[in-house]
Amino acid sequence: MLKRLLLKFVKYYLPILILSVLAVLWLYKMEHEKLISLQQEELSNKKQLIVELLKPMIANLYYWEQYGFSESDFDPDKNAHLDEKIGDFVIGMDSYNQFRLIDLSGKEVYRINRQDNGKIVKSLALQDKSNRNYYQETTDLNKSQIYLSPLNLNQENGILEFPYKPMIRGVAPIFDAQGTKLGTVVINFSAERFLELLKKDNHYSFMLLDRFGNYLVSKDSIKEFSHLIPSSRDITFQEEYPELVDTLGRAETTSLLHKGDLWIKTELDFKTELAQTPLFQHKFADIKTNNKWVLIKHLDSATLNARLKSEIFSIFLINLLAIAVILCLSYLEAKSDTSKRKYMLALEKMNKELESKSNELENKNNTLATIQNKLELRNAQLLEYNNIVAHNLRAPTTSISALVSMLKEAKDYEEAKSYFPKLQKVTQAINTLVDDLLIYVRILNDDDQVKMEDIALEPLIAATLDLYVETLDKETIEVKTDFSAWEEIKFSKIYLQSVIQNLISNAIKYRDPNRKSVIAVRTSWENDKKVLVVEDNGVGVDLSRYGSDIFKLYKRFHRGLSGKGMGLFLVKTQLESLNANIEVSSELGKGTAFKIIFSNYE
Known part of the structure; x- marks a missing residue:
C-alpha cells in the first residue's frame, strides 16, 4: 500500500511542482523586466536632469560671450568698472564659483571668487593659466562657440583645493565690436549641487563614469575622483569589473545579467545631447567638448532575490498545503484502491466461472451448429449430386444412342467399324465421369x-x-x-x-x-x-x-x-x-x- 501511496502522491503533486517552478521562473523574469524598465526610466530621468542643469551654464556662457566687452576690459588697470556689474550678477548666480577674463596669452586679467561663506570677492592675485588644459583647448574657439571641460576638482596655482570642489569649467570667446578676439571668459560652475541631486533617491547602487571609466559618482565615496587625488588608490570601472567591459562597452547594450547581478546602463554624450540647446532666433549652441559619461545602475543578486522572497514564500506555503491535501487524498484513494482491488478480484473470479460456463455452452451450441451445417451441406451436396448425374450423363448417353443407331443402319462391316473409335471415346468419357462421380460420392461418404x-x-x-x-x-x-x-x-x-x-x-x-x-x-x-x-x-x-x-x-x-x-x-x-x-x-x-x-x- 505504501508503494501505491507514493505513486499516487507523485502523480498528483508533480504537476503542482512543475507549475510552481514555472511560476517562480515567470516571477523572476517579470521582476527582472520590471526592474530593468524602472531603472532605465530612472537613468533616463537622471540623464535629462544633467542636460537640464547644463543648459543654464551654456546660456550663461553665451550671455557673457555677447556681453560686449571692450579692449580696456582686458586691462587689469582699467577694468575696475566691471566690479559692480559683474559682482552683482555673480551674487545672484549661486552656481558660479569663479568668474574670470583671460587674455590671449593665457593670463587672468579679471577674477571674482565665491568664498565658502558665499561672499563674492574680487581677487587681485591674478594667475597665469596658459599651461592649463582648459586654456589650451579653447585657444581656437570661434565666435559663438562654447567649451565645457570635464568634471574635475578645482586647483589653485596647480594645487587641489581642500575641501575638494568638483566643478565644470565653461569657456566662451570674447570679441570686440570689430570682430577682434580679445580673450575668453571662464566660469567655474560648482558641481556640488549637481552631484547631490544625482546621488539623491537612489534605492540601488548608482555610478557615474567619465569616458575613461573614472568614477565621478559611486556608492563608495573613496572611489570618486580618485584619479585626481594623489593620496587615493586610483581604480577605474574597467579595472574593477573587467568581465563587464566588453559587453557594457557596446552602445546597444542597455542591460546585462551577470552572475546573478543586474546592470543597467545609459550613455550621455555632451556634444550630441546639448547640440539642440536653443539660444535665440532659432540659433542652437555650438559645443566643443569631449565629455562622454556613462550612467550605471547595479542591483546585486541578494537585492534581486529579496524582492522575490514574499512571492516565493507564498508559493512555498501553497506547496506545503498542496502536499498535505494530496497526501490525505492519496491515502484515501490508495485505501479505496485496495478495497476495489479485492472486489475486482472476487468479481474477476466470478466472471471467469461465468465465462467458463458460457464457453462450455458456446462449444455445445457450436457443435450443434456444426452438425446442422453438415446436415444442410449433405442435403445440398446430395441434391447437387442428383442434378449432376441427371444432367451430365444425358449428353454421352445421347451420343451412344446416336452411334448405336448409326451402327444399326451401317450397310457393311467397314462402315460399322468406322464408328468404333467414336464409341470408344464416348464410353471412355463416361467412365471418367463415373469415376469422378464416385470420387464425389466418396467425399460425401467421408462427410467432407x-x-x-x-x-x-x-x-x-x-x-x-x-x-x-x-x-x-x-x-x-x-x-x-x-x-x-x-x-x-x-x-x-x-x-x-x-x-x-x-x-x-x-x-x-x-x-x-x-x-x-x-x-x-x-x-x-x-x-x-x-x-x-x-x-x-x-x-x-x-x-x-x-x-x-x-x-x-x-x-x-x-x-x-x-x-x-x-x-x-x-x-x-x-x-x-x-x-x-x-x-x-x-x-x-x-x-x-x-x-x-x-x-x-x-
Whole structure:
C-alpha cells in the first residue's frame, strides 16, 4: 500500500511542482523586466536632469560671450568698472564659483571668487593659466562657440583645493565690436549641487563614469575622483569589473545579467545631447567638448532575490498545503484502491466461472451448429449430386444412342467399324465421369467438403470435348483454345468439368445452322483475378428480354430446341458455392460469351 501511496502522491503533486517552478521562473523574469524598465526610466530621468542643469551654464556662457566687452576690459588697470556689474550678477548666480577674463596669452586679467561663506570677492592675485588644459583647448574657439571641460576638482596655482570642489569649467570667446578676439571668459560652475541631486533617491547602487571609466559618482565615496587625488588608490570601472567591459562597452547594450547581478546602463554624450540647446532666433549652441559619461545602475543578486522572497514564500506555503491535501487524498484513494482491488478480484473470479460456463455452452451450441451445417451441406451436396448425374450423363448417353443407331443402319462391316473409335471415346468419357462421380460420392461418404485441387486446364477441356466427339465435326464446328494467360487453377475438378461441359453443350446446342460454328475457350486476368471465357458465334440471347432469368432454374429461351433449362442454373450454383462468379454477354444473331471469374484461387 505504501508503494501505491507514493505513486499516487507523485502523480498528483508533480504537476503542482512543475507549475510552481514555472511560476517562480515567470516571477523572476517579470521582476527582472520590471526592474530593468524602472531603472532605465530612472537613468533616463537622471540623464535629462544633467542636460537640464547644463543648459543654464551654456546660456550663461553665451550671455557673457555677447556681453560686449571692450579692449580696456582686458586691462587689469582699467577694468575696475566691471566690479559692480559683474559682482552683482555673480551674487545672484549661486552656481558660479569663479568668474574670470583671460587674455590671449593665457593670463587672468579679471577674477571674482565665491568664498565658502558665499561672499563674492574680487581677487587681485591674478594667475597665469596658459599651461592649463582648459586654456589650451579653447585657444581656437570661434565666435559663438562654447567649451565645457570635464568634471574635475578645482586647483589653485596647480594645487587641489581642500575641501575638494568638483566643478565644470565653461569657456566662451570674447570679441570686440570689430570682430577682434580679445580673450575668453571662464566660469567655474560648482558641481556640488549637481552631484547631490544625482546621488539623491537612489534605492540601488548608482555610478557615474567619465569616458575613461573614472568614477565621478559611486556608492563608495573613496572611489570618486580618485584619479585626481594623489593620496587615493586610483581604480577605474574597467579595472574593477573587467568581465563587464566588453559587453557594457557596446552602445546597444542597455542591460546585462551577470552572475546573478543586474546592470543597467545609459550613455550621455555632451556634444550630441546639448547640440539642440536653443539660444535665440532659432540659433542652437555650438559645443566643443569631449565629455562622454556613462550612467550605471547595479542591483546585486541578494537585492534581486529579496524582492522575490514574499512571492516565493507564498508559493512555498501553497506547496506545503498542496502536499498535505494530496497526501490525505492519496491515502484515501490508495485505501479505496485496495478495497476495489479485492472486489475486482472476487468479481474477476466470478466472471471467469461465468465465462467458463458460457464457453462450455458456446462449444455445445457450436457443435450443434456444426452438425446442422453438415446436415444442410449433405442435403445440398446430395441434391447437387442428383442434378449432376441427371444432367451430365444425358449428353454421352445421347451420343451412344446416336452411334448405336448409326451402327444399326451401317450397310457393311467397314462402315460399322468406322464408328468404333467414336464409341470408344464416348464410353471412355463416361467412365471418367463415373469415376469422378464416385470420387464425389466418396467425399460425401467421408462427410467432407468438396475437394479443392490443382487442375491443369488443357487436359480438362480436352476431356470435356471428347464427350462430344460425334458432334464436333471440324467441317461445321471449330474449337479454339488459348491458355497463354494461365494454365492451372485450384478448384473442384468435378465442379469445373461440369461447368465447362454445360457451357460447351449450350454452345453446340444453340449454334447457328447458317454458318460455321466457332467455340473459343481462353484464359485472361482481370483485377488480379483469373478469368476463363467460353464464347461462341451461335444464335445468341436477347439479354434485354431474358437477362434477369438466364441463370434461373427451368428457364428456356429458344423454341424448337431441346433442353430443360437446368444447365446454366447448375453452372451458377456450382461456381457460387465455391466463391466464383459467372457473367454473360450476348447479342441475337452474333453469339454468346460466358466469363467465369475466380476469386482467391491460385
